[in-house]
Amino acid sequence: MSELYCPLPPDPARLAIELHALREKIMDEADAIQSTWARDDMRPAFRPSAQNLAAYLALRHADLSPLQPDLAALGLSTLGRSEPHARASLDAVAATLARLSGQDATYPDPAAFTEGPARLAARRDTLFGTGASGAPRSRILLTLPTEAASDPDMIPDMLRAGADAMRINCAHDGPEIWAAMIARIRATQDEIGRYVPVLMDLAGPKLRTGPVAGPNKQRVFVGDRLDIRRDAPSAKSKHVATTLSHPDLIDRLAPGMSVFIDDGKIGAEVVEITRKGAKLRVTRAGPEGVKVKPEKGFNLPAVEIDIPALTEEDRVALDFVVGHADMIGYSFVQTPADIRLLIEEVDKRLSEGGHRPALVLKIETGLAVRNLPKLIVQSGALTETAVMIARGDLAVEIGLERMSEIQEEVLWLCEAAHTPVVWATQVLEGMMKQGLATRAETTDAAMAQRADCVMLNKGPYVVDTIRFLSRILGRMDRHMTKKSARLGPLRSWKGDLSL
Numbered sequence: 001m002s003e004l005y006c007p008l009p010p011d012p013a014r015l016a017i018e019l020h021a022l023r024e025k026i027m028d029e030a031d032a033i034q035s036t037w038a039r040d041d042m043r044p045a046f047r048p049s050a051q052n053l054a055a056y057l058a059l060r061h062a063d064l065s066p067l068q069p070d071l072a073a074l075g076l077s078t079l080g081r082s083e084p085h086a087r088a089s090l091d092a093v094a095a096t097l098a099r100l101s102g103q104d105a106t107y108p109d110p111a112a113f114t115e116g117p118a119r120l121a122a123r124r125d126t127l128f129g130t131g132a133s134g135a136p137r138s139r140i141l142l143t144l145p146t147e148a149a150s151d152p153d154m155i156p157d158m159l160r161a162g163a164d165a166m167r168i169n170c171a172h173d174g175p176e177i178w179a180a181m182i183a184r185i186r187a188t189q190d191e192i193g194r195y196v197p198v199l200m201d202l203a204g205p206k207l208r209t210g211p212v213a214g215p216n217k218q219r220v221f222v223g224d225r226l227d228i229r230r231d232a233p234s235a236k237s238k239h240v241a242t243t244l245s246h247p248d249l250i251d252r253l254a255p256g257m258s259v260f261i262d263d264g265k266i267g268a269e270v271v272e273i274t275r276k277g278a279k280l281r282v283t284r285a286g287p288e289g290v291k292v293k294p295e296k297g298f299n300l301p302a303v304e305i306d307i308p309a310l311t312e313e314d315r316v317a318l319d320f321v322v323g324h325a326d327m328i329g330y331s332f333v334q335t336p337a338d339i340r341l342l343i344e345e346v347d348k349r350l351s352e353g354g355h356r357p358a359l360v361l362k363i364e365t366g367l368a369v370r371n372l373p374k375l376i377v378q379s380g381a382l383t384e385t386a387v388m389i390a391r392g393d394l395a396v397e398i399g400l401e402r403m404s405e406i407q408e409e410v411l412w413l414c415e416a417a418h419t420p421v422v423w424a425t426q427v428l429e430g431m432m433k434q435g436l437a438t439r440a441e442t443t444d445a446a447m448a449q450r451a452d453c454v455m456l457n458k459g460p461y462v463v464d465t466i467r468f469l470s471r472i473l474g475r476m477d478r479h480m481t482k483k484s485a486r487l488g489p490l491r492s493w494k495g496d497l498s499l
């Protein structure tokens with residue numbers, strides 16, 4: 001009988017040497033990153049988060065994958081859940097390898113593993129509410145329709161169903177309606193006995209279509225020509241034509257470039273740039289075509305748009321927002337300079353002794369993704385901060401395939417910065433609008449549990465949707481906390497397991 005093959009475990013001494021060298025490199029890079037963020041005006045409460053983010057970025061710049069199987073074979077952490085305590089995680093593994101090698105080593109303070117998650121939970125509660133007793137870990141943020149200002153039952157029903165925070169879209173309505181909504185929120189929070197934060201979302205400079213003209217009721221099909229005009233399109237136009245809210249961007253287009261309209265419902269390729277505008281060929285429109293409508297988003301994934309993040313309309317809205325909102329949603333934020341600009345405008349409007357509202361950074365472009373660490377640090381240095389994964393525009397800008405990857409990376413990066421994340425766009429949209437969720441939407445809602453807040457839009461089935469989402473989040477809380485599986489007992493297969 002042949003002898004059984006018993007592979008030897010990895011050598012802890014070898015791993016200790018490799019990890020020590022890697023750790024030194026990572027810590028040097030982390031210190032270099034952190035030095036570029038040094039600011040005298042950084043809030044003391046945010047400094048530990050900036051330090052951890054720098055350590056995590058340096059950690060993830062290294063390739064840890066060759067070490068991970070050997071670490072797992074020794075029963076050690078593979079550093080896959082190090083986001084909120086990057087340096088401590090690395091130090092703990094290094095200390096264990098040293099001791100397995102017969103060397104003395106000191107473990108990090110156990111508090112280093114609890115402080116980061118505690119900061120994140122506290123910021124979640126500050127920004128999005130403490131939640132009702134027994135509520136899921138992830139908060140629910142609800143977008144208010146205009147009727148919420150006049151219907152006395154709508155906001156109370158939403159909050160009793162499980163909503164935790166309210167969003168007002170400043171692209172719609174105006175100060176009178178906004179004030180009525182907030183008054184109802186404040187009155188209801190007194191009745192239910194819990195704080196209900198208000199997010200007011202600035203409209204921002206989103207690139208949009210203008211007036212539309214042309215044949216076939218302005219409906220386009222794949223292969224059709226679509227014109228982007230510098231001036232207003234004629235009603236006699238032979239092809240469907242529209243304009244842009246920022247017509248100077250026509251000159252940034254080039255033949256072969258892809259553009260998308262209405263959250264990607266229409267895709268087109270630039271064919272020619274002329275004195276009158278741009279000629280496009282429709283490449284995506286669905287089998288029944290799509291109607292080109294005014295005031296719809298127009299995305300240019302290949303172009304870094306450098307228009308100001310704050311519009312004059314936003315500045316007018318800020319006159320009301322500052323002093324009424326707990327959080328400001330910052331649309332189209334792309335650079336640290338954008339954040340400094342908004343803070344300057346906020347400070348001009350603060351009353352004496354007033355506190356800056358929190359900022360919710362809406363990540364909508366590829367440039368915002370690339371700048372995300374700098375955006376978080378710049379904003380977190382100045383005020384409480386959260387990040388919204390604005391999956392509608394972002395998916396069009398970077399592509400659906402990359403979107404699946406990027407939303408994971410944003411979650412990891414924000415956890416490392418102890419910064420709450422809002423999972424947004426079309427969550428349970430089918431149920432909200434039609435009363436019935438699809439299987440794909442239900443899975444998406446379950447995945448959203450890893451975020452700190454989930455945003456719902458408006459619709460006629462709002463109360464049922466809030467309750468459904470709350471139950472899904474609660475079920476997922478039994479199994480997951482961020483990336484960490486909670487190994488409670490599984491009961492679905494309890495009983496007679498004999499064959």
